[in-house]
Amino acid sequence: xxxxxxxxxxxxxxxxxxxxxxxxxxxxxxxxxxxxxxxxxxxxxxxxxxxxxxxxxxxxxxxxxxxxxxxxxxxxxxxxxxxxxxxxxxxxxxxxxxxxxxxxxxxxxxxxxxxxxxxxxxxxxxxxxxxxxxxxxxxxxxxxxxxxxxxxxxxxxxxxxxxxxxxxxxxxxxxxxxxxxxxxxxxxxxxxxxxxxxxxxxxxxxxxxxxxxxxxxxxxxxxxxxxxxxxxxxxxxxxxxxxxxxxxxxxxxx
Amino acid sequence: xxxxxxxxxxxxxxxxxxxxxxxxxxxxxxxxxxxxxxxxxxxxxxxxxxxxxxxxxxxxxxxxxxxxxxxxxxxxxxxxxxxxxxxxxxxxxxxxxxxxxxxxxxxxxxxxxxxxxxxxxxxxxxxxxxxxxxxxxxxxxxxxxxxxxxxxxxxxxxxxxxxxxxxxxxxxxxxxxxxxxxxxxxxxxxxxxxxxxxxxxxxxxxxxxxxxxxxxxxxxxxxxxxxxxxxxxxxxxxxxxxxxxxxxxxxxxxxxxxxxxxxxxxxxxxxxxxxxxxxxxxxxxxxxxxxxxxxxxxxxxxxxxxxxxxxxxxxxxxxxxxxxxxxxxxxxxxxxxxxxxxxxxxxxxxxxxxxxxxxxxxxxxxxxxxxxxxxxxxxxxxxxxxxxxxxxxxxxx
Numbered sequence: 001x002x003x004x005x006x007x008x009x010x011x012x013x014x015x016x017x018x019x020x021x022x023x024x025x026x027x028x029x030x031x032x033x034x035x036x037x038x039x040x041x042x043x044x045x046x047x048x049x050x051x052x053x054x055x056x057x058x059x060x061x062x063x064x065x066x067x068x069x070x071x072x073x074x075x076x077x078x079x080x081x082x083x084x085x086x087x088x089x090x091x092x093x094x095x096x097x098x099x100x101x102x103x104x105x106x107x108x109x110x111x112x113x114x115x116x117x118x119x120x121x122x123x124x125x126x127x128x129x130x131x132x133x134x135x136x137x138x139x140x141x142x143x144x145x146x147x148x149x150x151x152x153x154x155x156x157x158x159x160x161x162x163x164x165x166x167x168x169x170x171x172x173x174x175x176x177x178x179x180x181x182x183x184x185x186x187x188x189x190x191x192x193x194x195x196x197x198x199x200x201x202x203x204x205x206x207x208x209x210x211x212x213x214x215x216x217x218x219x220x221x222x223x224x225x226x227x228x229x230x231x232x233x234x235x236x237x238x239x240x241x242x243x244x245x246x247x248x249x250x251x252x253x254x
Numbered sequence: 255x256x257x258x259x260x261x262x263x264x265x266x267x268x269x270x271x272x273x274x275x276x277x278x279x280x281x282x283x284x285x286x287x288x289x290x291x292x293x294x295x296x297x298x299x300x301x302x303x304x305x306x307x308x309x310x311x312x313x314x315x316x317x318x319x320x321x322x323x324x325x326x327x328x329x330x331x332x333x334x335x336x337x338x339x340x341x342x343x344x345x346x347x348x349x350x351x352x353x354x355x356x357x358x359x360x361x362x363x364x365x366x367x368x369x370x371x372x373x374x375x376x377x378x379x380x381x382x383x384x385x386x387x388x389x390x391x392x393x394x395x396x397x398x399x400x401x402x403x404x405x406x407x408x409x410x411x412x413x414x415x416x417x418x419x420x421x422x423x424x425x426x427x428x429x430x431x432x433x434x435x436x437x438x439x440x441x442x443x444x445x446x447x448x449x450x451x452x453x454x455x456x457x458x459x460x461x462x463x464x465x466x467x468x469x470x471x472x473x474x475x476x477x478x479x480x481x482x483x484x485x486x487x488x489x490x491x492x493x494x495x496x497x498x499x500x501x502x503x504x505x506x507x508x509x510x511x512x513x514x515x516x517x518x519x520x521x522x523x524x525x526x527x528x529x530x531x532x533x534x535x536x537x538x539x540x541x542x543x544x545x546x547x548x549x550x551x552x553x554x555x556x557x558x559x560x561x562x563x564x565x566x567x568x569x570x571x572x573x574x575x576x577x578x579x580x581x582x583x584x585x586x587x588x589x590x591x592x593x594x595x596x597x598x599x600x601x602x603x604x605x606x607x608x609x610x611x612x613x614x615x616x617x618x619x620x621x622x623x624x625x626x627x628x629x630x631x632x633x634x635x636x637x638x639x640x641x642x643x644x645x646x647x648x649x650x651x
Binding site: 085100101102103104105106110114115116117119122123124127128130131134150152153 | 277279455458459462463464512516517518521524525527528529531532533535536537538595596597649650
């Protein structure tokens with residue numbers, strides 16, 4: 001990994017979040033097995049793999065939705081227990097899942113602050129919330145036509161921006177994006193990838209899962225290939241070829 | 255910047271107007287227009303329809319079922335329904351009458367007992383729904399039968415109990431009207447508070463560099479409110495004035511509207527009605543919200559029953575009969591609250607019941623019988639339901 005574009009210090013700082021020898025089974029099915037993974041600040045790591053390779057399980061383990069049978073999750077090098085998503089959130093880890101969990105009938109501000117509304121004199125303080133909403137969306141340079149239209153009226157990419165902005169409200173350190181480009185059109189994907197770069201610039205540690213190699217190659221620093229629940233190679237995104245990735249994903253010898 | 259600029263609405267003002275109308279973003283305004291239209295038609299058919307005497311009667315008659323419809327609006331916000339509101343109102347009426355007359359309780363105690371009965375029924379519904387996930391239209395249908403049976407049992411063998419005309423409840427519901435001076439003070443205070451809060455909000459938004467309404471637009475809204483309230487109070491004042499029980503109903507609507515739009519609980523209700531799973535993941539206490547709405551609905555239904563007993567000065571086996579439930583649900587839907595959950599307004603209870611009551615009163619003035627009234631109300635309800643469905647489709651497109 002020494003060839004990676006690195007800050008000048010030379011020695012890599014401790015990863016924000018790591019997995020060490022993590023396994024997880026569902027009944028007799030081993031979803032992931034002996035996974036090692038590091039994500040640093042200012043870094044985008046992509047996890048790719050065929051359907052059933054264990055990508056979603058991996059995100060579940062990192063976000064606190066699932067607990068490992070073996071191995072450990074480390075935050076800043078120290079082992080932690082992520083009992084549930086709330087515990088993960090308390091440590092600065094948030095996930096944005098495939099279904100964005102937005103209320104389509106509520107507007108952008110209402111969705112962003114759902115469950116953590118600002119209150120003033122016993123009533124909702126829309127002014128403070130709307131201002132904060134503009135700030136967060138501005139950081140993402142996310143373009144939404146209006147903060148006061150129901151989310152149902154937004155495009156897929158715009159909704160994803162809203163979901164990510166909601167994740168950003170708590171200033172998390174680690175952002176997990178599960179299949180973020182799955183339902184997006186071409187231009188929307190481009191818009192989304194710009195947004196991910198912005199997250200990296202802001203210093204977040206970002207993990208993306210995807211089965212679209214072209215999407216993740218455009219934005220990731222490192223690409224980890226999962227195959228049948230095991231790590232089947234880790235690549236520098238600038239150097240790896242499409243064929244290498246495909247081979248690692250499918251297990252075909254080259 | 256890459257990617258296309260998001261597009262809001264394609265056309266100019268007319269297109270935007272049509273889009274908002276089509277998706278139901280206009281709120282209660284179109285419904286109010288329909289109410290005005292219906293009133294004008296009925297006036298054209300019978301010139302005594304818009305007489306102040308008839309309008310005073312109409313407002314007084316709409317209060318009891320309107321309060322029940324307000325509860326239905328809340329359950330519809332969750333995408334749920336309570337089909338037993340009529341029966342609960344009947345039980346509450348029976349408790350008031352039997353408690354205060356046959357058992358000799360103080361009337362206030364009897365009223366509180368009736369409200370408590372409604373509260374308990376709502377609590378049971380809430381627990382059944384949150385614990386067992388039985389569809390609400392089924393168990394509230396079962397509740398309708400059980401509560402209706404309890405009503406008969408409470409009323410006893412005679413099946414009817416009269417309240418004395420000097421009881422405060424009867425006087426409050428039948429003969430109490432706001433003195434005209436008081437009514438004008440209320441109008442002034444309401445308009446003043448509305449204007450102050452609008453202007454305060456506007457100045458805060460400007461200070462926060464957010465888009466704010468123009469001063470002209472704020473003044474226009476304040477002016478419209480002042481004219482509507484002033485006209486109502488002035489015109490009703492040429493007859494007996496604003497009835498106390500109607501004022502209570504409108505006050506309740508205003509409070510529920512504020513709670514739905516501007517409190518955390520109201521936000522939670524709309525979130526749960528929109529997408530339960532998303533609300534749960536955002537940390538909304540879904541069960542508490544569901545139970546509280548069923549409780550609020552049944553308690554309002556009980557209050558409606560208490561008012562109905564006061565208006566009739568009696569409680570009998572017909573109080574809160576099935577058509578009360580149907581009228582209340584119809585009013586909520588005609589007033590513009592969506593049956594699919596998460597969309598609507600407390601004002602739809604007021605607008606809806608006024609529409610239903612206008613049709614009923616207007617056709618009675620024309621000497622048309624119950625069959626025509628049912629038919630016309632049913633058609634209006636059907637149109638409202640179709641519009642609700644079309645708006646939902648337009649939003650999803």
